[in-house]
Structures are given as structure tokens and as C-alpha cells.
Amino acid sequence: MLVLTRKIGEGIVIGDDISITIVEMKGGTVRIGIDAPKEKKIYRQEVFDRIAKENRDAASWDMVDLESLSDNIIARKVK
Amino acid sequence: MEKIVTRFGEVEYIPENLLYFPAGLIGLPNLMKFIVMPNKKSGPLFWIQSADDPTFAFVLTDPTNFFLDYQVTADESERQSLLIEEDDPCYVLSVVTVPPDQKISINLSAPILYSPKTNRAIQVVLEDSQYNTKTPLPQPQKTKE
Numbered sequence: 001m002l003v004l005t006r007k008i009g010e011g012i013v014i015g016d017d018i019s020i021t022i023v024e025m026k027g028g029t030v031r032i033g034i035d036a037p038k039e040k041k042i043y044r045q046e047v048f049d050r051i052a053k054e055n056r057d058a059a060s061w062d063m064v065d066l067e068s069l070s071d072n073i074i075a076r077k078v079k
Numbered sequence: 080m081e082k083i084v085t086r087f088g089e090v091e092y093i094p095e096n097l098l099y100f101p102a103g104l105i106g107l108p109n110l111m112k113f114i115v116m117p118n119k120k121s122g123p124l125f126w127i128q129s130a131d132d133p134t135f136a137f138v139l140t141d142p143t144n145f146f147l148d149y150q151v152t153a154d155e156s157e158r159q160s161l162l163i164e165e166d167d168p169c170y171v172l173s174v175v176t177v178p179p180d181q182k183i184s185i186n187l188s189a190p191i192l193y194s195p196k197t198n199r200a201i202q203v204v205l206e207d208s209q210y211n212t213k214t215p216l217p218q219p220q221k222t223k224e
Contacts, residue, residue: 039160041204043105047206051202054186055137055202056106058177059135059136063087066138069124071120071122073124
């Protein structure tokens, strides 16, 4: 991993269209400003990780479980 | 007609009818083409089978079947990904997780926006922390015959 040291107000540029600025540092947290094209999706790491994991979990189901669940859900709707 | 062998058996599909995720799913960017499978049972759940990797299949549902006030609209860049205009229809789908213990949950934090017009879909992230990746579905209750 590339590690750079920056001061408040300084930034880095990634490629031609992404720039990151250190906005504020306070009590162990850093506020970062990001300029990037709208179509570049930006996620907090833990949010991205959680959704990526949920997608993987969601892919490993069993047809038998789905069919019995479908039965229950129909029953529920009829009621 | 083409076919792939999945863990549920052989699946035939017409390549032109594939559901296309131009960016894949979050964390799974290579899964772009899906076959929409009819559920043998009636009901709100259906599933999609990846045509790129036969080991991946997802159960989906219309979340408003369970959460009436859940609404997600596509913003401009999302409409661009879907190749649609502002007044074109765009539906919301949610990924359902069906673990072996059948404690079924729905991912309200990362819904799928789907355009029936272009047959394209994207998975988006809602920053709103009230939505959870593992929201329990209201428990199905056994009906009395």
C-alpha cells in the first residue's frame, strides 16, 4: 500500500478525475473531502464490506428452503 | 438458446433476454448477466441465476410486499447506468437471504433498481442507517386449516 503524509488542506490526486483533500483532524478522526465523477461510487469501507458479505451470504441458499418458505409466505398472504 | 449447469441443475436461457447489471453486484463486480428464473411456487419470492458464474444465484423480492413505505428512486447517474429517462418506470427489488435455519432476512440497505424497458439493473447503497442488510422478514405464521 502506498502511504503518504499530508497536512490539513493538502490533498492527493488519483488518476485524472479524483482528488482527495484532508479537511479536518480532530480527536483521532480525519475528515476527508473527495472530488470524483458522479458515476464513481464511493462507500465507507465498513458499509461496502457489510454489503459485499451479505451478497455472498445471500448466494448460498438451498432450493428446498426456498420452496418451503414460499409455501409459508403464501399461507400468510391468504390469511 | 444457451445452457449452463448450476447447482439446481441445467438451465437454458436466451442470451438476449438476460438481465444485465453493468456494474455487477457490490463486491461481486464480475456478475453482470443473470437469468430470471420463474419460481415453481406462486408468491413474492423469485430468483436470478448468474450466467457468468453458475455457483451464484440470488433470491429477490419486491420489498413493498413486506415494507409498504419503503421507497427508493434512481438519481441521475443511476438512471444513466440504467439507460432510462426520468419518467421511465424503475422498480425496486431486494436481495433475500435464506439461511439453512430459515431465519429469512431482506437487505434493505442495498436495493436493486431495475428497468423493465432496458432490462438493466444496478445495486445501490442507501446511506440511511435505518435500513439494515439483515432486516428480518415478518415471520411467516402457520395458518389454521
